[in-house]
Amino acid sequence: MTGDRPPTRHVVVMGVSGAGKTTVARGISELTGLRFAEADEFHTEAHVAQMRAGIPLTDTDRWPWLRALAAWMAERHAEGVSTILTCSALKRAYRDVLRQGPADVEFLHLDGSAALIRDRLDRRVGHYMPASLLDSQRAILEHLGPDESGVVLEVAATPDELVREAVTRLRLPVRSTVAGP
Template identity: 55%
Template structure:
């Protein structure tokens, strides 16, 4: 079983996924690290990525998931996964992927983006991400979590959801 912590830039997906993966002892893929240099350059210049730009990036993430699936290892992934079509690409890596959508108001997302300086994604691209965002559909396995909660609370919720999905005691490793 594999879990994707998803959401637009500023939703906290990397922070929450990293902390949850550490608590659960799971391999973590931070999707930003899978972007080709051309995608990073494009976003850094303030241009939103197209579906065509994203396709090879998502395929590489799906392959990472597939490698772990072949070894029988559950994983956690931090990825925007904005559209159903993008999530469908990720699902090619394994049959059982669950999505944990970190969602909240534009004002909170914009505030978070304005406060960070260590990321290539400029705050100006938030609106393009919100326009592209397609919430989870009824037939997609997953839940939506409100980012108004503190990161600690969100980590606890994600750990609980993932642990339950894996049949583990929350916080237990292995």
């Protein structure tokens, strides 16, 4: 900690595509003031094209992407800025790379039934991740270990309920609002 600056917090909202990571992370960011980033925006154009074609990324594809995400969090940490980042972070090894940024990364795992998430993916418009990749994502998903800092929330709840529950369970400070005249 530098001077009187409060410690930073770094939360990764994780889960398979269609779990609601972006919606929940944006809601948490608005409520808490944590700086938001969407991991999908860190992918190369080639990787986006690969996924759009229904071809899952390999671990070799993912390592530089994960290191860039960890570096982004570390840079914000050095600035004294708390963050909330969306990232599938499906494997423990991926989360280990993310923890190479700031030391204390917390995870919010949005989890739910395959049927519910597949339905969401089928209705989603304008995203490159096809529903056909859901099974491959679920197959590699490694749930948070008991030594990993984080919470798991069931995605059947509404986005507002998930945001409130996440803020409560992670004990994130809610930013105060300035009252009008």
